[in-house]
Amino acid sequence: MVNPSKWQRATGAEVRQACRRGELSGPTSGLALGYVQANLVILPRDWAFDFLLFCQRNPQACPILEVTDPGDPEARLVAPGSDLRTDLPAYRIWERGECVAEVSEIARWWREDSVAFLLGCSFTFEAALLQAGLRVRHIELGRNVPMFRTNIPCQAAGRFHGPLVVSMRPFPPQHVIRAIQITRRYPRAHGAPVHLGQPAAIGISDLLRPDYGDPVPVEADEIPLFWACGVTPQAALLHARPPLAITHKPGHMFVTDLLDSQLDEAI
Amino acid sequence: MVNPSKWQRATGAEVRQACRRGELSGPTSGLALGYVQANLVILPRDWAFDFLLFCQRNPQACPILEVTDPGDPEARLVAPGSDLRTDLPAYRIWERGECVAEVSEIARWWREDSVAFLLGCSFTFEAALLQAGLRVRHIELGRNVPMFRTNIPCQAAGRFHGPLVVSMRPFPPQHVIRAIQITRRYPRAHGAPVHLGQPAAIGISDLLRPDYGDPVPVEADEIPLFWACGVTPQAALLHARPPLAITHKPGHMFVTDLLDSQLDEAI
Structure with missing residues (x-):
């Protein structure tokens, strides 16, 4: 075992x-x-x-x-x-x-x-967030991170095109700022978030119904942060x-x- | 005219x-x-x-x-x-x-x-160096930057391989430190230097005989800094x-x- x-x-x-x-x-x-x-x-x-x-x-x-x-x-x-x-x-x-x-x-x-x-x-930037004392909700809940297809198109390349897929992690405002500062240091692990606060603006209608992964609640005092996600190429494979x-x-x-x-x- | x-x-x-x-x-x-x-x-x-x-x-x-x-x-x-x-x-x-x-x-x-x-x-990081008050010798002299083939091999890819080509700019010690701090901000313009101070260690035998560009003297109180150079792909083309x-x-x-x-x- x-x-x-x-x-x-x-x-x-x-x-x-x-x-x-x-x-x-x-x-x-x-x-x-x-x-x-x-x-x-x-x-x-x-x-x-x-x-x-x-x-x-x-x-x-x-x-x-x-x-x-x-x-x-x-x-x-x-x-x-x-x-x-x-x-x-x-x-x-x-x-x-x-x-x-x-x-x-x-x-x-x-x-x-x-x-x-x-x-x-x-996983690389999540380790850095945890080390900085931030709480990462889906890890605490033992769930997979929630992921969403957005209305942001990727830059196409030959036969590959498709929507940007993002992962979502909620934080209180002070930790939002800290999370941006920390994750920007890791451009080879998706880097800084691509969006925050307004899911509808990037085509996400219901935060509790992710397209991939598990749902994670956003509390009243929290702001959702959205990072570009490694599932994006799998969405592009579907098209190509x-x-x-x-x-x-x-x-x-x-x-x-x-x-x-x-x-x-x-x- | x-x-x-x-x-x-x-x-x-x-x-x-x-x-x-x-x-x-x-x-x-x-x-x-x-x-x-x-x-x-x-x-x-x-x-x-x-x-x-x-x-x-x-x-x-x-x-x-x-x-x-x-x-x-x-x-x-x-x-x-x-x-x-x-x-x-x-x-x-x-x-x-x-x-x-x-x-x-x-x-x-x-x-x-x-x-x-x-x-x-x-050119992008040179503009930043000038704006920070550093003196860039070859610009002051109205010359092309001196460039050298090194003994550092590039990572090969298929038919392309060859030595790393570097450009050299000399600075006094305090400005060496500053130049490293400034140029690291521009990874899409070659970023931080790849070497400093010991030309022989990277296969450069005579700083006054560059492989490309013009010679630029290094003064007694100066340290030569070496940056990866955009001529590198032309050296790889020669091989491929x-x-x-x-x-x-x-x-x-x-x-x-x-x-x-x-x-x-x-x-």
Whole structure:
């Protein structure tokens, strides 16, 4: 049986090896504390230029940590020795924009021309918020963060386009200001919020009905803050409908060797 | 005859239109003050993924301001209404890594699959250094900045690889510290220096014999600071030898509508 506190204090490499051995198959929130976790998108080479351009044009939603060479399953920069085909707890297989399977390894779907994109993740700035003494509601409630499709269009790139997806975290006013100051230091983990206070202005009609994740209440003395979200590329995949795409299962991230502090641009 | 002070106070769009009409063919240093200028690299679509990846992996040398869609000669994000085929004062045409022509417009070389890369340029942080009261030697001397090939390899990407090229600016110790603090605010204009004080440690044997640009003396009480340089991709082109590439002529940049202050990440 998995001992969660053991994996809390593990390194990124230890978590990846446990995934590879099949010992870890659940969400990675709270594991290998201090190590940067990443969203994963894998596409065939002939779709990779459009998607790399999509990331470059929408850096708050899609902050690139690494892009692998075609056919190379190792994240040589952020996780030397890793194997992206086995080192995540769970994957999703997408065909023509539809999720057709959830699997624990992807050897069968990996191709000679597969290109893997690792994108920064909000776990990094949430760790910084917690360290600064801010309370992060969905973590306290043990829920997934609520995420919403907005009416803000992403900058299109070739076949990729779609709405910006945002995650929402409520704070009292003094902590709103502090949260903006803290998260702006992490542009490779979505950076500062993109909106606050007026959900309707960005096309969100009901904060209690997120499009992804779990609902989280906003108290009367709180203001909702909205960050660009790593689910945005999955929304763009729905539109682009590539023949094959592979992503992480939401919440089941790739754990790198990078330290959260290495993404802190204020250091 | 060109009146330089007129173009100093011009907008980016006015400088581009003057280039288009053939009225401006010289270096753009000091023109349209306050507007961001950019390095240009144009490649065929099937070389663009490798080069985009090269830029992504070497962001200090190749900070991306915009990448155009294949075949689209307009920089829609940073200079709406522009035409990259005519709006620079001078271009260089490269065949298999060799510069074969310098021209004032590139209509004949533009292809249906041409992709243009606009990369940030040190003019942006030099303006910030001058505004902070620092003296920038090569500007005072009316010379081009000295640039050196180092022994620091860039992260390769597909067919693109090569040494990091750096530019050198000398400062007295107090201004070294200030210059680091100021330039770190502009990651999309090369950001903080990559080295200081020990040229031999990065493979530079003689500061008075730069590989590109003009020599600039370092006084006894000064320390040389080295920044990643936008000439780095031209060094990588030499190695990759694509059938066709088009760049700006050094010093003859593309002037955007962006303001220098928009690249200041501290704002």
